[in-house]
Amino acid sequence: MTEMSVAVAGFGWMGRVHAQAYLRLRQSYPELPAIRLVCVADDVPGRGVEAAEQFGFDSCTQDWRNIAADPAIDAVSITAPNFLHREMGVALAEAGKHIWIEKPVGLSTEDAKAVAVGVDAAGVQAAVGFNYRNAPAVALAKNLITSGELGTITFTVPISQ
């Protein structure tokens, strides 16, 4: 694969962040295929047009379902509000799109599980937008833990704290 075609669904704060990340991806990972920004979807009139002009998307739409229907799109960032994650995540996975979906996935554990089930059934890849997953210090900590170098971890801070 020499080029990967991506779309962004929901162009608010995180939609911009994802678009910026795609544009500079190869600065950190030069071995990856080039990213082509194919389509941006936002239901607010004009927002997609602005995004396309500013970030270089080939096209824009007010209906994210057009992204699901486009066979040229490989992967989609789901950066719309949480109440849309379940519907978008399941439909886009079913359409064969790999998804990078923002946290939290949906409004409930059931929503998140439904997206996971849809992703598994479709055999696509999915990632949740945890910002620090690939930060070098976090990766090192993970390696120290999984290699056993730190011994048995006996205490972790609950996520809600």
Ligand SMILES: NC(=O)c1ccc[n+]([C@@H]2O[C@H](COP(=O)([O-])OP(=O)(O)OC[C@H]3O[C@@H](n4cnc5c(N)ncnc54)[C@H](O)[C@@H]3O)[C@@H](O)[C@H]2O)c1
């Ligand atoms: N990873 C992080 O650190 C982080 C930080 C902030 C937000 N988030 C998550 O990112 C997601 C988006 O948050 P945000 O702060 O960017 O919100 P936002 O309100 O700035 O952006 C959401 C965008 O989705 C659009 N939208 C709404 N309905 C739509 C529809 N039917 N079709 C297409 N677009 C639609 C809105 O018009 C808006 O432009 C949320 O899930 C949020 O929890 C993650």
